[in-house]
Amino acid sequence: MLRSNGVSLPIRAPRYNTQRVTAVYAENGPKSPQQPTPGSRTLRAAAVAPQVEQVAAPQTTNGRGGSSHHDNNYVEPVLRPSTLTVHGGENKGRLRQGLLDSLTTPIVQTSTYTFKNTAELIAYQEGRHGSFEYGRYGNPTARVVEEKIMALEGAEDCLLSSSGMCSATTMLLALVPQGGHIVTTTDCYRRTRQFIQTVLPKMGISCTVIDPADIKGLQRALEQNKVSLFFSESPTNPYLRCVDIPKIAELCAATDTIVCIDSTFATPVNSRALSLGADLVIHSATKYLAGHNDVLAGAICGSADLVEQVRSMHNVLGGVIDAHAAYLLLRGMKTLGLRVEHQNRCAMEIAQRLEAHPKISRVHYPGLPSHPDHDIAVKQMSGFGGVISFEVKGDLWKTAAFIDACQLPYIAPSLGGVESLIEQPTVISYWDQGPEKRAEIGIKDNLVRFSCGVEHPEDIWADMAQALDQI
Ligand SMILES: Cc1ncc(COP(=O)(O)O)c(C=O)c1O
DSSP: OEEETTEEEOOSSSSSOOOOOOOOOOSSSOOOSOOOOTTOOOOGGGTTSTTOOOOOOOOOOSSOOSOOTTOOOOOOOSSOHHHHHHHTTTTTTTTOSTTOOOSSOOOOOOSBOOOSSHHHHHHHHTTSSOOOOBGGGOOHHHHHHHHHHHHHHTOSEEEEESSHHHHHHHHHHHHSOTTOEEEEESSOOHHHHHIIIIIGGGGTOEEEEEOTTOHHHHHHHHHHSOEEEEEEESSOTTTOOOOOHHHHHHHHHHTTOEEEEEOTTTHHHHOOGGGGTOSEEEEETTTTTTOSSSOOOEEEEEOHHHHHHHHHHHHHHOOOOOHHHHHHHHHHHTTHHHHHHHHHHHHHHHHHHHHTOTTEEEEEOTTSTTSTTHHHHHHHOSSOOSEEEEEESSOHHHHHHHHHHOOSSEEOSOOSSSSOEEEOHHHHTSGGGHHHHHHHHTOOTTEEEEEOOSSOHHHHHHHHHHHHHTO
């Protein structure tokens, strides 16, 4: 552990010292058979802090049996998510030196880092002195956020970037070789699909798209191609489909295929994909993690080895998060546990009421038994998230009239923040595609996506009910 300018820094090689520490939790999230080691209640996030306790490699709980270089080295947390959202990464005075005794993590506003003399610079080059060196390679404020996310996901390492799209595109460019093959799922954020289907082919990278439940399709794709990577959201956007992560991880392990789950809709409070066998987890941290509709950010976490490969690409591409944005994310994350628990309860209540309403033809919410992936969601998630998609009985314009009649939620893209947001995917994301293309990708004109904020569920429902009365 080395220090520079009063700030704890990782040594250079590896740039981040990802010593494993035993960690943290149990309340929410799928249970793992692995129990916390007594006396090892060091926050996972303190991976570069001096008080880190080095332990033997934890057993992975990914259900794979054997090991491969893709073993995600999942680290079972000891503390509960709502505790980790507050303390993870910050570790009680980690920056407590000299003037840096503030309770909150400071915003370190710098584009570069200094060296006392040439000897120190050479020590850095040789991995004996810790420094971020230059702003594109890291920032202490951002590193604390990364360690908070590591603590929550049980990951060995995490890399923040300037947006969720930046995390996804950098990951794909880093881990899929030229001429490689990807398997992905149908219901997926439009821009990710666009990157996979229009940019990656320029590098000879092809793709098989399967239904989220199509395990046979995955098997076939794995047999017929050398698949480098499986990528899916879980739950997906906008139909909230959930993929069977342990099953997919088992199949992909046999062919050495990396499994990357976009867990934006789940959050680590509701589901930890690494504990279920995924190799990597991606977040649009813009959504629930930051939680206040005021900042864009992305995160990718997993084994030190895979994240390091993504970091090397990121250092070249340069989609770094600004220190202020990192601070906003850090501040937002402290209430992640509270917000998500509220949003889970609220969405479940609203979903049930919508399902019983005569003007609604269908509700898509993984917490409802009517959802096609309800059984998978029950196994993998401790809460079903704050987004509900539903279909209004009527056409595009009747649906738009309902949305316009709602007074409480804002009509806006995005989700996961404290303000409830409502949108008609046809209009907000797919208007340019025309009816045929929308039908092909399964976007229905009467579909509404609603993201519960932290308002009182009765107020949200009263508003929706009056809007439904008007159509
Ligand atoms: C599931 C999912 N992943 C990734 C993204 C992209 O994230 P960002 O907007 O932070 O770039 C989004 C954006 O809506 C999303 O919904």
